Amino acid sequence: MSDDVKGAGFSRREFVVGAGIAASAAALGLPRRARAAGRTEITFASAKFTGVKGIGDVVELFNQSQDKIHVKFIELPPPSSSTEVHQALVQQLARKTGSPDVFTQDVIWIAEFASAGWALPLDEYFGKETGDYFSGTIDACTFNGKLTALPWAIDSGMLFYRKDLLDEAGAKVPETWDELVATASEIQKAGKAKFGYLWQGKQAEVLVCNAVSIIGSNGGSILSADGKSSMLADDAAVGAIQFLYDTINTTKISPSNVLSWDEEPSRMPFTGGEAAFLRNWSYVYSLAQDAKASKVVDKVGVAPLPHFAGGKSSACLGGYQYGVNANSKNREAAVEFLTWMSSPETQLWYALNMGLAPTRPAVFAAPKLTAAQPFMATLKDVFTGATPRPITPKYPQVSLALQSGISRALVTGKVKEELTAASEKINAVVA
Numbered sequence: 001m002s003d004d005v006k007g008a009g010f011s012r013r014e015f016v017v018g019a020g021i022a023a024s025a026a027a028l029g030l031p032r033r034a035r036a037a038g039r040t041e042i043t044f045a046s047a048k049f050t051g052v053k054g055i056g057d058v059v060e061l062f063n064q065s066q067d068k069i070h071v072k073f074i075e076l077p078p079p080s081s082s083t084e085v086h087q088a089l090v091q092q093l094a095r096k097t098g099s100p101d102v103f104t105q106d107v108i109w110i111a112e113f114a115s116a117g118w119a120l121p122l123d124e125y126f127g128k129e130t131g132d133y134f135s136g137t138i139d140a141c142t143f144n145g146k147l148t149a150l151p152w153a154i155d156s157g158m159l160f161y162r163k164d165l166l167d168e169a170g171a172k173v174p175e176t177w178d179e180l181v182a183t184a185s186e187i188q189k190a191g192k193a194k195f196g197y198l199w200q201g202k203q204a205e206v207l208v209c210n211a212v213s214i215i216g217s218n219g220g221s222i223l224s225a226d227g228k229s230s231m232l233a234d235d236a237a238v239g240a241i242q243f244l245y246d247t248i249n250t251t252k253i254s255p256s257n258v259l260s261w262d263e264e265p266s267r268m269p270f271t272g273g274e275a276a277f278l279r280n281w282s283y284v285y286s287l288a289q290d291a292k293a294s295k296v297v298d299k300v301g302v303a304p305l306p307h308f309a310g311g312k313s314s315a316c317l318g319g320y321q322y323g324v325n326a327n328s329k330n331r332e333a334a335v336e337f338l339t340w341m342s343s344p345e346t347q348l349w350y351a352l353n354m355g356l357a358p359t360r361p362a363v364f365a366a367p368k369l370t371a372a373q374p375f376m377a378t379l380k381d382v383f384t385g386a387t388p389r390p391i392t393p394k395y396p397q398v399s400l401a402l403q404s405g406i407s408r409a410l411v412t413g414k415v416k417e418e419l420t421a422a423s424e425k426i427n428a429v430v431a
């Protein structure tokens with residue numbers, strides 16, 4: 001392990017100071033369970049991420065390494081319930097009681113939380129270290145020139161495929177949507193997989209993510225470059241959403257169930273060996289490689305999502321970042337906890353155990369990560385070049401209009417009509 005840490009450019013001292021992670025607390029000579037009495041207690045709220053391990057495990061490691069601070073972890077619904085997690089956090093933060101002291105936030109809420117004054121500007125604590133992170137994540141964490149979030153993990157939509165089925169079909173990894181349809185249909189017709197392509201069409205945030213990337217791969221966008229008008233009724237967007245409708249109704253590479261599936265329900269048939277292709281986030285890879293959860297160990301490849309003829313692959317930027325409650329009464333402890341949580345060692349732990357991509361280039365290059373999850377290094381550009389969803393304090397309203405409009409388009413097939421209606425709603429919010 002220390003070799004990997006060295007390989008990632010961390011000094012031995014940084015490793016020992018920051019960790020209690022790579023080695024167990026006991027191996028570092030720390031008490032297994034320091035007494036909570038006399039310690040400053042802070043609360044930390046986060047969505048529940050799925051992985052071989054969970055966030056509660058990291059919090060426990062932090063607590064074991066500490067004799068000054070004790071963190072109480074509040075687990076919110078999974079990130080696929082983004083709208084619900086958002087609601088839970090807004091209710092807490094708007095009360096201004098200072099609880100939770102620390103939270104994780106979907107990248108799409110940073111502008112809103114910052115402009116509401118709920119997220120503490122972090123420049124004085126972390127401003128000097130911004131160069132240690134991918135510049136795109138620092139941009140995403142900055143609102144009105146202030147760093148109001150600290151980078152944790154980048155997420156990016158990608159294509160998971162069955163290497164074995166593609167080999168048997170003599171097919172290459174599809175680069176265009178037409179190629180994906182052709183290969184998926186062939187594999188289905190040969191009876192090798194029940195489903196060709198799985199994606200997420202549930203009326204939820206993840207549908208917006210699917211839409212952002214497929215529209216982007218047709219040269220379109222949700223909003224105009226100045227952010228002031230909707231482009232959802234433009235031909236590029238309509239054609240892209242029509243393609244998704246067709247996957248269910250015409251090309252039949254996708255089951256109609258995708259309309260009620262978010263991440264996990266779509267991931268399960270894929271790791272269960274029933275599908276040729278899946279669009280999802282990076283967390284899927286470590287589960288696909290876990291014999292307890294997967295029937296396709298060593299059979300899964302990961303590639304950029306396809307594009308339309310003449311277009312370019314586009315991935316939707318996701319990810320969660322840390323925030324400190326502007327009303328926290330325990331700022332120092334909160335900052336100390338975040339220093340530990342965003343350290344290279346903790347980011348490496350998250351990547352290895354939960355498939356969450358590091359926001360630090362040095363950790364991306366760690367040999368142990370490249371060995372365990374080779375796609376991360378190969379797809380670095382997909383992570384760092386992903387397309388953001390609209391950046392505005394009013395994002396929740398924009399998202400709800402997108403979720404319902406796109407969902408209706410996919411259910412009714414009246415794509416142009418529904419996207420035009422949604423476009424008008426979005427214009428009323430952003431104009």
Ligand code: GLC
Pocket residue numbers: 079080081082106107108155205206209263281317318319320
């Ligand atoms: C992932 C992404 C997040 C997105 C969510 C939608 O958790 O990181 O940005 O909003 O999925 O389900």
